[in-house]
Amino acid sequence: MELDRLDRAIIAALVEDARQTYAEIGHHVGLSASAVKRRVDRLRETGVITGFSARVAPRALGWTTEAYVELFCQGKTKPSDIALAVAKFPEVVAAATITGEADALVHIRATDVRHVERVIERIAAEAFVVRTKSSIVLSRLVDEPPGASLDEVAGAGQVRETPPEAALR
Amino acid sequence: MELDRLDRAIIAALVEDARQTYAEIGHHVGLSASAVKRRVDRLRETGVITGFSARVAPRALGWTTEAYVELFCQGKTKPSDIALAVAKFPEVVAAATITGEADALVHIRATDVRHVERVIERIAAEAFVVRTKSSIVLSRLVDEPPGASLDEVAGAGQVRETPPEAALR
């Protein structure tokens, strides 16, 4: 799907505040409310915008501790096996297979260090896990709303209006 | 701030879909629209809900590649130094100081592998960075909207209604 400058401005506005009215967004990007709605509907249908979500302060809900855990797995382990195993835990915020020594990296959010410990223990108990290596987060330095400044840098799909170098300022 | 069962149900509803109407949320949790709005207003004022944001498919915007980069820094480096240095890059989605060998972990999202490489190069050029160790993401397995299932597990602030053990099912 092709995205023009207006689409990206609308997306940026919605990433910043998803409860703005169409009229407000329209005023900001130079369109009528109807036109904005039509574009937003299209962006949702085509899967560019996957939904709208409240940003919650994890600490306010008691989630004070997080950790990154590297997983070292047996040779024949499939990514889908790892996905199934870790997706079971609500504490697992993110997970990905990666290059390097470890096979996967799992991001955990929990209520305290003991809680983190218990989750790691249960992940390590999975049959395919050979060993784990975990790092507790001491202090979070950056935590952008996913896609906060995407429009500043990325081009629209395959067609880029600004050269990649511009992304580095 | 104290959160009761209703607050957490409302938060869960808004994390799932931040553009639901107050009436819909109210129907779901058993309150009138007005009551829901008052609670949401209070949750925003107290900082539990920090905002509302559109979820965007990074791929649709051309962000097809991500990486995790461990930073090894000089002895006297302060977390705030690292924060200032990495926050400059829109490609840096998250960063945190961690326990273990490395001093910090930086999560990068970029348009392609070359783009990742350039960002890492520029981070490595910071005066306090001794060396870096990076892992490119092969495939993302889990990517929950931050706080998607927080209410399932965490207690409300310091007062916990369910014992921590319940979090592990």
Next chain:
DNA sequence: GTTGAAAATGCGAAGTC
């Protein structure tokens, strides 16, 4: 993409428990 009108929703006041 815009305008305009009908339906739905947001929002605050007043009243109830």
Next chain:
DNA sequence: GACTTCGCATTTTCAAC
């Protein structure tokens, strides 16, 4: 103190242009 109902302003939505 918190919730509900009610009335009016705003917004959403969908037509026709």
